[in-house]
Amino acid sequence: MADIFAGINAFRATKGLKPVKCNPNYAASPTLAGRTRAGEVIASRYDRSGAAMVQQWINSPGHNAILSDPRLNTIGIGITYTNGSQAMYDVVNFFRYSPDHAATVASPAAVR
Secondary structure (H helix, E strand, O other): OHHHHHHHHHHHHHOOOOOOEEOOOOOOOHHHHHOOEEEEEEEEEOOOOHHHHHHHHHHOHHHHHHHOOOOOOEEEEEEEEOOOOOOEEEEEEEEEOOOOOOOOEOOHHHHO
């Protein structure tokens, strides 16, 4: 998860965009009502590489547009793995919250 978060922010930095923050409980958060914008990127990989997943999204025009949207400032990351096929499935939900919103933290590591 940390490599996906870091990869997204590294990409945004190359475009002069502010880094996104993390909402660690985005799927169940009652604070979703406080968002004013949203987007989503989703894909799977068999090498289980978070860095390669971010690059896959960068290479996709539709996903790239979401990663590059300066209005989106908070993300929630979901990852699951299958044992049989060794696939990794990732989803990143992007939101716009006010900059000081209580549901956001600087990185996924901040919730440990």
